[in-house]
Amino acid sequence: MARDLAELPTCTRCALSLTRQRVVVGSGPMGPALMVIGEAPGRDEDEGGEPFIGRSGRLLFQLIAEEVGLSRQECFVTNVVKCRPPANRTPTRDELSTCRPWLSEQFQVVRAPLVLALGNTAARSVFGFEKGIGQTHGQIVQLGGGRGMATYHPAAALRGGPSVVEVMRADLRILKNLVVTP
Numbered sequence: 001m002a003r004d005l006a007e008l009p010t011c012t013r014c015a016l017s018l019t020r021q022r023v024v025v026g027s028g029p030m031g032p033a034l035m036v037i038g039e040a041p042g043r044d045e046d047e048g049g050e051p052f053i054g055r056s057g058r059l060l061f062q063l064i065a066e067e068v069g070l071s072r073q074e075c076f077v078t079n080v081v082k083c084r085p086p087a088n089r090t091p092t093r094d095e096l097s098t099c100r101p102w103l104s105e106q107f108q109v110v111r112a113p114l115v116l117a118l119g120n121t122a123a124r125s126v127f128g129f130e131k132g133i134g135q136t137h138g139q140i141v142q143l144g145g146g147r148g149m150a151t152y153h154p155a156a157a158l159r160g161g162p163s164v165v166e167v168m169r170a171d172l173r174i175l176k177n178l179v180v181t182p
């Protein structure tokens, strides 16, 4: 059943609604060059109400600017799960499947020709990958009428250091070739 996106900011379909401060819906233009999809809001996002406004987000959009040539303002940015899991734990399978239809609604209205999923959880939820991100990053996949790719989550790069950043940069250089210029 289709959901009405007007109801997303007050959604209580899963238990994350009990511990969140706010639903982090997403931000950016309709018809963007790129749709960027993370896992779930962290503390900064839960407080600020926008995705990727903390440390991960700063690294992410630095890399996207340098390698893809797009600014944050040119991207629609969201997460597969819209409310912060307590202590930033990984969302459960139930939380993922309960929240996922919201993202499907967003795909319909945002209409991005290119989608980037960040990390294992988002890559599996968005593209249906069974293998882990170590094997799926950098692959180009067809998604609806557009195309998509997964790369590592910037939080993994913050933990893993320069070698992870280099892999992300290489993936993003492949992504750059897929940007549809109007």
Ligand code: URA
Binding pocket: 038, 039, 040, 041, 042, 045, 050, 051, 052, 053, 054, 056, 057, 078, 079, 155
């Ligand atoms: N990590 C995510 O996956 N999403 C955010 O919005 C912030 C951190």
Ligand code: SF4
Binding pocket: 008, 011, 012, 013, 014, 015, 016, 017, 023, 081, 082, 083, 095, 098, 099, 102
């Ligand atoms: Fe609703 Fe998703 Fe938030 Fe759960 S995580 S309450 S399904 S918006």
